[in-house]
Amino acid sequence: MLQSVQIRCKNNKKTIKIPFGSTLLEAYRQLNLSMPYGPVSARVNNRVEGLNFRLFNNKDVEFLDITSSSGMRTYTRSLFFVLAKATEDVFPGGELRVNASVSGGYYCNLLIGRPLNDEDVRNIRHRMQEIVDADLPFRRVQSPTEEAVDMFRKQGLESKVLLLESTGDIYTYYYRLGDSVDYFYGSLLTSTGGLKVFDLVLYEEGLLLRAPSRKDPRQLEEMVHQKKMLEIYREDHRWQDILGVRTVGDFNVACRNGRVTDLVNVSEALQEKKISHISDEIRSRPQVRMVLISGPSSSGKTTFSKRLSIQLMAGGVRPYPISLDDYFVNREDTPRDEKGDYDFESIHALDIDFFNEQLNALLAGEEIELPRYDFQLGKRVSSGRRLRFTKDMVLILEGIHALNPALTTHIPEENKYKIYVSALTTILLDDHNYIPTTDNRLLRRIIRDHKYRGYSALETIRRWPSVRAGEAKWIFPYQENADVMFNSALLFELAVIRTQVLPLLEQVPECEPEYAEAYRLRTFLRYLVPVHDAQIPPTSLLREFLGGSSFTY
Numbered sequence: 001m002l003q004s005v006q007i008r009c010k011n012n013k014k015t016i017k018i019p020f021g022s023t024l025l026e027a028y029r030q031l032n033l034s035m036p037y038g039p040v041s042a043r044v045n046n047r048v049e050g051l052n053f054r055l056f057n058n059k060d061v062e063f064l065d066i067t068s069s070s071g072m073r074t075y076t077r078s079l080f081f082v083l084a085k086a087t088e089d090v091f092p093g094g095e096l097r098v099n100a101s102v103s104g105g106y107y108c109n110l111l112i113g114r115p116l117n118d119e120d121v122r123n124i125r126h127r128m129q130e131i132v133d134a135d136l137p138f139r140r141v142q143s144p145t146e147e148a149v150d151m152f153r154k155q156g157l158e159s160k161v162l163l164l165e166s167t168g169d170i171y172t173y174y175y176r177l178g179d180s181v182d183y184f185y186g187s188l189l190t191s192t193g194g195l196k197v198f199d200l201v202l203y204e205e206g207l208l209l210r211a212p213s214r215k216d217p218r219q220l221e222e223m224v225h226q227k228k229m230l231e232i233y234r235e236d237h238r239w240q241d242i243l244g245v246r247t248v249g250d251f252n253v254a255c256r257n258g259r260v261t262d263l264v265n266v267s268e269a270l271q272e273k274k275i276s277h278i279s280d281e282i283r284s285r286p287q288v289r290m291v292l293i294s295g296p297s298s299s300g301k302t303t304f305s306k307r308l309s310i311q312l313m314a315g316g317v318r319p320y321p322i323s324l325d326d327y328f329v330n331r332e333d334t335p336r337d338e339k340g341d342y343d344f345e346s347i348h349a350l351d352i353d354f355f356n357e358q359l360n361a362l363l364a365g366e367e368i369e370l371p372r373y374d375f376q377l378g379k380r381v382s383s384g385r386r387l388r389f390t391k392d393m394v395l396i397l398e399g400i401h402a403l404n405p406a407l408t409t410h411i412p413e414e415n416k417y418k419i420y421v422s423a424l425t426t427i428l429l430d431d432h433n434y435i436p437t438t439d440n441r442l443l444r445r446i447i448r449d450h451k452y453r454g455y456s457a458l459e460t461i462r463r464w465p466s467v468r469a470g471e472a473k474w475i476f477p478y479q480e481n482a483d484v485m486f487n488s489a490l491l492f493e494l495a496v497i498r499t500q501v502l503p504l505l506e507q508v509p510e511c512e513p514e515y516a517e518a519y520r521l522r523t524f525l526r527y528l529v530p531v532h533d534a535q536i537p538p539t540s541l542l543r544e545f546l547g548g549s550s551f552t553y
Contacts, residue, residue, distance in 0.1 A: 005055050009033070010043075010062035018055065025051040025190060028063055037217045039063040040194065041074040041187045046515040050074070050187030052140060066217045069465075070516065076106065076211050078138060078189040079198055080432050083108070083209055085180040086127035090120075093156075097431045098209075100233045100424070104223045105210040106434070107203065107230060118202055125200040131177075135193030139176040148172050151181060159430035162249025166256075167527060182432060185524060204230060225480075229424070232485050236426035239270060245491060247428045252529045255495070264535050267491045271541065275304070278419065278484055279311035282394065287414040289363060290395040291319075294402035294478070295421035296471045298444040300488035300541040304421050305398045306551045307539065318392045324399035326371045327355045331378025345470040347401045351380075356410040362389050363415060400471075403478040420482035423489040429527060438468065440489055443497050443521065444545040450504055451547055457504040461514040488541045495531040500546060502526075 004017040009031050018027050024042050043062040048070045064071040087096045095111040152160040160183045174183045199210040213221045240246045295301045309319040329351045337343040358368050372383035401407045403418050425440045449455035508518035543549035
């Protein structure tokens with residue numbers, strides 16, 4: 001038997017030998033690394049593992065702190081377990097649901113038979129602090145799946161029972177914290193003492209669990225009130241309760257009981273009803289002359305705008321799309337980013353003054369010549385297309401800056417109707433494991449980039465952090481400016497996406513850092529029963545990514 005194993009540490013480029021079976025935490029201590037916020041997990045051969053993971057073979061290791069996406073997920077999962085235990089201790093029989101990431105924290109419902117009050121929240125938070133101060137270990141336990149299912153059933157954790165029963169795995173892992181048990185897909189901290197920064201506040205009808213900022217983990221993430229976005233989540237959760245499909249376990253059972261067609265048809269009908277309602281709202285405001293549509297990458301803005309245009313036409317309104325890309329400044333006038341490269345995502349890459357000048361001319365009844373941007377020349381050229389407003393016309397403006405007040409600063413508010421579109425994943429993995437919206441959008445983008453842009457999953461995953469940084473700067477701060485928010489995610493879509501995206505994720509080589517994200521997404525998607533896209537209508541928002549749409553793009 002080997003007496004030692006060799007570890008190649010990516011943090012300091014050193015190779016050491018450690019005793020056979022040592023944990024990652026023991027390896028970290030032997031490496032004498034200096035990490036201001038300490039390690040919370042590590043990539044082991046580009047798979048994220050907890051610090052209690054034992055090393056029995058030679059490995060490449062990169063330790064992660066809370067400033068990384070993977071590290072923050074490890075921290076927040078651990079925080080969810082502490083919250084679940086605290087609510088269990090304070091309100092035995094209460095039902096906790098971790099519903100969504102919103103308002104700079106995590107919105108949770110706690111069902112105790114009456115509305116929550118400030119004293120309830122203080123008691124739960126106090127119990128959480130006691131658990132953290134006790135520095136209790138998170139213990140990872142492997143057991144036959146049927147034994148884990150039986151244990152969770154006795155605890156009354158039915159969402160975990162349904163999830164584990166639908167996986168088909170012979171063995172499974174779960175976690176123990178004191179006398180409490182829970183299931184999480186991913187690593188936790190070694191002990192509760194690492195949860196030094198958190199808060200819990202009463203928020204709307206539930207709780208807002210606050211976690212550290214990735215930029216400065218010594219501070220809480222800023223709390224930004226997002227009542228419109230929260231209402232979208234709550235609206236979808238109400239529909240899911242009516243359908244009896246709140247979690248992935250519920251969904252898998254429904255699919256196996258032959259309800260796929262019903263779930264697809266109802267989900268599509270709900271979206272069409274929402275689009276029709278937005279169209280009616282626009283038509284009820286005769287002063288509205290332009291519809292501004294914004295949203296992050298892969299939110300389905302383009303298909304949404306086309307379906308909204310159809311509804312407007314059905315109501316007697318003539319939509320006229322205008323591309324913001326045609327209003328770029330000349331290439332040499334484009335602002336540059338911190339690296340000195342052209343920053344085409346900056347709002348200042350658009351000729352805002354000229355844009356407002358043309359819109360005001362239209363509102364005044366004048367005829368204008370629409371510009372055309374020649375991307376090869378890097379400047380605007382004559383298009384020959386002329387436009388004058390008619391009484392029944394509404395402009396449709398779609399783009400990442402559409403809700404930024406600076407874009408239409410000279411246009412009266414009563415002439416604008418603002419829409420924010422995003423894929424807000426509302427189905428839960430189980431009651432204590434929500435599904436990040438960013439995962440849904442990334443999976444959509446991986447498929448679209450492969451089909452229409454020739455990019456591999458590796459390339460899309462590699463670009464994703466810079467895409468999200470641009471969204472955080474130019475899109476998210478303005479989302480609550482919207483008159484209405486539209487959720488483009490569909491209840492069934494991850495099960496459909498699974499079929500197309502798994503082969504793409506499997507092509508990401510293990511030697512690449514992006515393998516960790518590809519592996520995480522693959523592991524998560526395998527919880528879902530696959531659904532074939534044959535039942536998806538050609539007008540579905542999902543067709544923008546899967547292909548087979550009746551719209552042209």
